[in-house]
Amino acid sequence: MIAQVITVNEILEQALLFDFYGELLTEHQKEIYGQFLLEDLSLGEIAREAGISRQGVHDLIRRCSQTLAGYEEKLHLVERFLKIKKKVRQIEELLEEEQGSCRISGEIRPILKEILEEL
Template identity: 50%
Template sequence: MEDKIKSGYLYDFYGELLTEHQRSVYEMSINDDLSLSEIADSLSISRQAVHDMLKRCDRQLEEYEEKLHLVEKFMNVKADVLRINELTSQAPSKETLAEISQLSTSILEEL
């Protein structure tokens, strides 16, 4: 998964666990796509402080994911739902229905 996309997912799932200041800096970087200099200027802090905070936030968010696996579970469920959508667009057969049943069971177990 591309780093920016992965960071976005991690932030979506765990961002509320960061402090308000960390969230502000992280949102400027990930959502607004601002450079370190732009963030530093807008908050009147150094580029190094912004860099350090972003690294610290990334590390925290990764640690949450390592423990909780919410993004991983979400991605698995999303893949299963996409596959079910593909299967339902085809003419139904016993094999198709069996795969849909297996996928839906997998989704329920994931939840």
């Protein structure tokens, strides 16, 4: 059970990295990695479709994961995104607690919603 949770968390982390840095990969890398991560295709399915070996797909996916993690180590965009999102949620919770005691809360909520949508 724990292994499944870790796997789900890793998949979510890889999906975020792909969202942020995927455009920095080559077209071929984006195609293969996207099929694996987003379309949930097996290595064998991707290999057949791409006309390469299963081992080649495995190696490419591993390299893409390392490349994306390297970009995050240098740029920290995902980390910053998650921190900002958490802070916006905290503000929303505080506004919920105050509910109506402050007329400004009605003006703040749309701004917070806009920030979350832009993130």
